[in-house]
Amino acid sequence: MRLHPAAPLLLPHAATQQCQVNGYDIPSGTQVYVNAWAIGRDPNVWENPLKFYPERFLDSKADVRGHHFELLPFGSGRRACPGLALGINNVHLMLANLVHAFEWAMLTELDMKEKFGIVCALANPLVAKAELRLPRQVIEAEA
Template sequence: MLIVSMDTSSTTVDWVFSELLRHPKVMKKLQNELLEYLDMVIKEVFRLHPIAPLLIPHESVEDCTIDGFDIPKSSRILVNVWAIGRDPEVWSEPEKFVPERFVGSNIDLRGRDFQLLPFGSGRRSCPGLQLGLTIVRLMLAQLVHCFDWKLPNGMMPNDIDMTEKFGLVTTRAQHLMAIPTCRC
């Protein structure tokens, strides 16, 4: 569990920083409102960039019908979390990075709300949820609170390559480079 949480946690931080560097106003707001705003930023990154885009397969225990689709007993079901996070019927402007969409929202990361399932749901949810979130929150809080960040070589925020490299864990295709400056 520790090894898995390290890989997924570092990948999550990479995606968060990519989005923060692409959206400098969000970065400044996060630095000023760290405690209140951090969870909204993390939820928005999990919505746009789920670390595991397909949940582990589930198997139906009985025949059922969902939204007019007949699902026979013993069918294997793959839940596409990536598509749910970008569904325009669920999210307004789904391709945009807008952490404020979670202001006053009861949507959580534990899978109770089926529009956001970064850790799965129910009995088959990720057992490392709490450890992973703790690592991500601590790492991000320290990096954002202690440093100002800028892009190298006159690079502009829109120049950041957000191409995904598909695998068991969806990472960025290109490494992110940023220059920290102490906020002392």
């Protein structure tokens, strides 16, 4: 979610009053686009930003709910993704069921190059084959 956010540019925000961010003057009413893709790859924020290293989050205070601006896969504030609760609570259960119920084989080589648009997608989609595992009762009956 950090390296490959589904939406690289979050929904636009508007400055309600004049402010200054990192030395830049932002006039009132300016539309601001947050580049979550660039933040997730920023070497000033992340050590070895292009390395997939999930253990970096074990002792980290950063979470994906939009409270820490270095990690914004679901956006933040009133413009946060409406699917945040589904993503946090249910996707891991669906993934666990798929991994448990099927034997998986990749039919194409994994290529992580991205094709940019409103949402990020793989330039060359992964094609996988899923074969249903036999239930334990069937295996025991055959033995």
